[in-house]
Amino acid sequence: LSLSSRKFSPLSAMAIEKETPETEAPPTFLRDGSTSSDTVRGRFEKMIRETQDRVCEAIEAADGGAKFKEDVWSRPGGGGGISRVLQDGAVFEKAGVNVSVVYGVMPPDAYRAAKGGGGDHKPGPIPFFAAGVSSVLHPKNPFAPTLHFNYRYFETEAPEDAPGAPRQWWFGGGTDYTPAYIFEEDVKHFHQVQKDACDKFDPSFYPRFKKWCDDYFYIKHRDERRGLGGIFFDDLNDYDQEMLLSFATECASSVIPAYLPIIEKRKDTPFTEKHKEWQQLRRGRYVEFNLVYDRGTTFGLKTGGRIESILVSLPLTARWEYDQKPEEGSEEWKLLDACINPKEWL
Amino acid sequence: LSLSSRKFSPLSAMAIEKETPETEAPPTFLRDGSTSSDTVRGRFEKMIRETQDRVCEAIEAADGGAKFKEDVWSRPGGGGGISRVLQDGAVFEKAGVNVSVVYGVMPPDAYRAAKGGGGDHKPGPIPFFAAGVSSVLHPKNPFAPTLHFNYRYFETEAPEDAPGAPRQWWFGGGTDYTPAYIFEEDVKHFHQVQKDACDKFDPSFYPRFKKWCDDYFYIKHRDERRGLGGIFFDDLNDYDQEMLLSFATECASSVIPAYLPIIEKRKDTPFTEKHKEWQQLRRGRYVEFNLVYDRGTTFGLKTGGRIESILVSLPLTARWEYDQKPEEGSEEWKLLDACINPKEWL
Numbered sequence: 112l113s114l115s116s117r118k119f120s121p122l123s124a125m126a127i128e129k130e131t132p133e134t135e136a137p138p139t140f141l142r143d144g145s146t147s148s149d150t151v152r153g154r155f156e157k158m159i160r161e162t163q164d165r166v167c168e169a170i171e172a173a174d175g176g177a178k179f180k181e182d183v184w185s186r187p188g189g190g191g192g193i194s195r196v197l198q199d200g201a202v203f204e205k206a207g208v209n210v211s212v213v214y215g216v217m218p219p220d221a222y223r224a225a226k227g228g229g230g231d232h233k234p235g236p237i238p239f240f241a242a243g244v245s246s247v248l249h250p251k252n253p254f255a256p257t258l259h260f261n262y263r264y265f266e267t268e269a270p271e272d273a274p275g276a277p278r279q280w281w282f283g284g285g286t287d288y289t290p291a292y293i294f295e296e297d298v299k300h301f302h303q304v305q306k307d308a309c310d311k312f313d314p315s316f317y318p319r320f321k322k323w324c325d326d327y328f329y330i331k332h333r334d335e336r337r338g339l340g341g342i343f344f345d346d347l348n349d350y351d352q353e354m355l356l357s358f359a360t361e362c363a364s365s366v367i368p369a370y371l372p373i374i375e376k377r378k379d380t381p382f383t384e385k386h387k388e389w390q391q392l393r394r395g396r397y398v399e400f401n402l403v404y405d406r407g408t409t410f411g412l413k414t415g416g417r418i419e420s421i422l423v424s425l426p427l428t429a430r431w432e433y434d435q436k437p438e439e440g441s442e443e444w445k446l447l448d449a450c451i452n453p454k455e456w457l
Numbered sequence: 458l459s460l461s462s463r464k465f466s467p468l469s470a471m472a473i474e475k476e477t478p479e480t481e482a483p484p485t486f487l488r489d490g491s492t493s494s495d496t497v498r499g500r501f502e503k504m505i506r507e508t509q510d511r512v513c514e515a516i517e518a519a520d521g522g523a524k525f526k527e528d529v530w531s532r533p534g535g536g537g538g539i540s541r542v543l544q545d546g547a548v549f550e551k552a553g554v555n556v557s558v559v560y561g562v563m564p565p566d567a568y569r570a571a572k573g574g575g576g577d578h579k580p581g582p583i584p585f586f587a588a589g590v591s592s593v594l595h596p597k598n599p600f601a602p603t604l605h606f607n608y609r610y611f612e613t614e615a616p617e618d619a620p621g622a623p624r625q626w627w628f629g630g631g632t633d634y635t636p637a638y639i640f641e642e643d644v645k646h647f648h649q650v651q652k653d654a655c656d657k658f659d660p661s662f663y664p665r666f667k668k669w670c671d672d673y674f675y676i677k678h679r680d681e682r683r684g685l686g687g688i689f690f691d692d693l694n695d696y697d698q699e700m701l702l703s704f705a706t707e708c709a710s711s712v713i714p715a716y717l718p719i720i721e722k723r724k725d726t727p728f729t730e731k732h733k734e735w736q737q738l739r740r741g742r743y744v745e746f747n748l749v750y751d752r753g754t755t756f757g758l759k760t761g762g763r764i765e766s767i768l769v770s771l772p773l774t775a776r777w778e779y780d781q782k783p784e785e786g787s788e789e790w791k792l793l794d795a796c797i798n799p800k801e802w803l
Contacts, residue, residue: 182780196779207779332758332767391774398775399768402748403758412678412749421678422745425777428737429744432773433542433553434528434765 130184130417133191140212140242142189151280151356152240155264158356159210159244160193162262162363166208166246167195169367173374174200179208184417190214194420198427202255202378207423208246215239215414217267238268243284244363245407247424248370253390255377256290256297257338257397258370259424261407262359282355283345286366287324289338289397291390293446295456297373298339302456304369305342305362312358313350320344325453330400335450337400389443391430398429476530476763479537486558486588488535497626497702498586501610504702505556505590506539508608508709512554512592513541515713519720520546525554530763536560540766544773548601548724553769554592561585561760563613584614589630590709591753593770594716599736601723602636602643603684603743604716605770607753608705628701629691632712633670635684635743637736639792641802643719644685648802650715651688651708658704659696666690671799676746681796683746735789737776744775 139156148154167179177200185191192211197203216236243263250257262284269276288301302321309316324343328336342362347355401408401424411421437443485502494500513525523546531537538557543549562582589609596603608630615622634647648667655662670689674682688708693701747754747770757767783789 180779198779205777205779332761332764395771398744399748402745403755409749415678418678419780422777423779425741427778428774428776430774431551431768431771433526433544433551433769 129415130186130191133183133185136181136183136193137185137191140185140189140191142214151264151352152242152266154356155242155359156210156212158360158363159242159262162244162366163193163195163208163210163246166366167197169371170197170203170206170208170248173371173378174202174206176201177203179206182419186214188214192417192420194417194423196423200251202250202252202374204249204251205423205427206246206248207420208244209420209423210242210244211417211420212242213240213416215241240266240268245424246366249394249426250374250378252378252380253291253382253386254294254380255374256288256301256370257394257426258286258288258366260284260286260363260366262363264356264359280348280352281345282347282359284359284362285320285324285327285341285343286362286369287328287338287341287343289393291393291446292386292442293339293449294377297376298456300373301339301341301369304365306457308358308361308365309342311361312354316358317342328400330396330404332403333396333399335396335447336453337397337450339449339456340453388430388432389437391428392432392435393446394426394429395431398425401425475761476532476537479529479531482527482529482539483531483537486531486535486537488560497610497698498588498612500702501705502556502558502588504706504709505588505608508590508712509539509541509554509556509592512712513543515717516543516549516552516554516594519717519724520548520552522547523549525552528765532560534560538763538766540763540769542769546597548596548598548720550595550597551769551773552592552594553766554590555766555769556588556590557763557766558588559586559762561587586612586614591770592712595740595772596720596724598724598726599637599728599732600640600726601720602634602647602716603740603772604632604634604712606630606632606709606712608709610702610705626694626698627691628693628705630705630708631666631670631673631687631689632708632715633674633684633687633689635739637739637792638732638788639685639795640723643722644802646719647685647687647715650711652803654704654707654711655688657707658700662704663688674746676742676750678749679742679745681742681793682799683743683796685795685802686799734776734778735783737774738778738781739792740772740775741777744771747771 139153141152141156148157171178174197177197179195179197182194183191190212192209194207194209197206200206217239241263243261245261246259248258264280264282266280267278269278286305288298290297306317309320320342321340324340325336327343328338328340330337408421408424412418437447485499487498487502517524520543523543525541525543528540529537536558538555540553540555543552546552563585587609589607591607592605594604610626610628612626613624615624632651634644636643652663655666666688667686670686671682673689674684674686676683754767754770758764783793
């Protein structure tokens with residue numbers, strides 16, 4: 112009877128292999144071992160790893176003391192990841208920035224559903240490739256907002272029994288903003304940076320992805336959103352592939368200018384116990400959304416992904432009070448109202 | 458844009474009507490308005506309401522100051538409930554004891570699956586009745602354990618288009634024990650009281666329901682259990698109905714003798730910040746189990762049950778640290794080991 116006697120048991124048909132800890136991050140997690148700048152895979156991996164480096168540097172500088180702890184892991188069949196976590200810093204309660212590169216196999220039905228339309232060819236299981244950067248940043252000060260961002264790229268291989276079949280690819284991602292209190296100038300700044308990034312590519316992107324974000328981060332059982340939105344998109348492949356790669360890169364580059372100025376402004380704001388309790392209650396909502404609705408989290412838990420990396424999105428501390436209702440007109444009420452009735456901030 | 462403009466939107470095919478607050482608990486929530494001692498429904502409702510009264514009295518006495526706050530609610534078509542919550546007391550961080558009586562309609566497929574076998578009659582939607590008492594008690598002291606119990610009775614009406622079809626009924630429930638630290642004498646006492654209640658009815662009950670409990674309160678993605686078990690059973694109808702009603706009544710009566718002596722012994726034990734943090738991490742696991750796996754919770758969230766009553770099971774505060782691993786051989790490690798490898802305590 113010992114902890115080390117635990118065995119990994121596949122949890123579903125899509126379970127993926129158990130990860131192995133590594134001492135050092137390799138130049139690439141791609142199977143072919145190259146850091147090719149010719150493939151979208153190679154360029155996407157380079158982009159997410161640079162994003163991870165830049166965001167971690169900026170967060171450490173803003174925190175002014177605490178350092179990220181890094182865990183590198185790989186999987187026997189190829190792929191792996193780098194998890195970086197800063198915990199209990201001066202400014203940040205918990206900040207996680209992960210990259211991962213995953214090779215897996217998807218059931219043919221899921222593949223057919225994703226690419227739309229049946230066709231007469233019935234493929235076998237489809238090998239896939241997925242890479243992404245994912246981050247949640249929870250500050251300590253109740254007036255400083257939580258930020259989440261995630262940019263990912265997904266590609267299917269040609270099925271083994273149909274080597275000529277076309278590869279499919281998709282981009283997904285977004286950046287969203289979750290304060291406990293509203294400072295209108297902060298929310299406007301955050302949304303403006305998202306809109307500026309979108310507008311460089313397509314004027315329809317910001318309104319479309321802003322609404323998608325409001326729809327996605329919806330806590331059904333509360334009839335309220337997790338926070339004040341941002342942008343979100345998924346399964347995007349109806350634009351030029353190069354254009355979408357540039358767009359995802361632009362969005363990832365916008366994280367620091369969208370967020371860090373707000374952190375600098377709010378990290379030292381004096382607060383009371385009551386402010387802290389409200390922040391903790393909103394952190395409880397964050398937990399509810401992530402464990403009950405978030406696709407990345409629920410998929411990861413079901414397929415046996417690296418649990419500590421998946422659940423790093425949860426706050427260090429959270430709170431649930433029975434039937435807590437903010438007083439009408441209060442600052443807490445204004446936040447809740449904006450989570451229930453999403454606003455146009457620009 | 459106001460909170461009062463929120464509309465209830467049915468969340469699934471099985472969504473139930475929105476509840477109405479009531480100022481006082483009626484003698485019965487049954488549709489026919491009687492408090493008949495002739496029907497199992499009537500006797501079960503009486504039992505769960507007496508259980509609620511007795512447990513709340515005992516918890517208030519143990520807390521020595523805080524009082525339960527009561528919310529009564531009803532539904533237009535019949536049924537309702539009483540939620541009682543004690544929050545931030547001297548001994549208890551959060552204690553919730555709810556009773557509810559629900560009338561609903563279940564899809565015919567679910568009914569056919571539940572009663573086993575098809576038959577040639579295809580029924581329409583099946584009206585059902587469900588009543589239960591449900592409670593989670595979270596103490597403040599990290600050496601005092603959390604307790605959960607739930608006893609419920611479920612009955613289908615005859616389908617409207619087949620008035621002669623037989624009614625089906627089921628009992629379910631259990632009591633389980635979730636400490637942050639193991640005191641072997643406490644765990645043995647708790648399990649012994651469960652076994653004694655079981656043994657009055659059938660010698661196979663304790664071993665069977667003890668294993669069922671270990672299997673049910675399993676956090677798959679962690680490969681560990683929520684706590685140290687107890688008893689659990691569901692969809693039980695393969696015994697005499699009177700016998701099962703007595704058994705559920707006996708189990709509910711065993712809650713106080715199983716739990717309160719342990720609370721009295723541990724509520725004032727001195728503790729350090731480190732003990733409190735470990736308790737908070739285990740509370741985080743409690744949240745993970747309830748939001749991801751618990752059938753009552755996930756069903757309630759999907760069908761639009763009374764959210765505050767459903768989520769009263771969540772602790773007042775919880776904690777998630779990245780990659781926290783107790784030192785081998787420590788008291789924290791012993792608890793985790795027992796959650797990973799369930800033991801026979803008797």
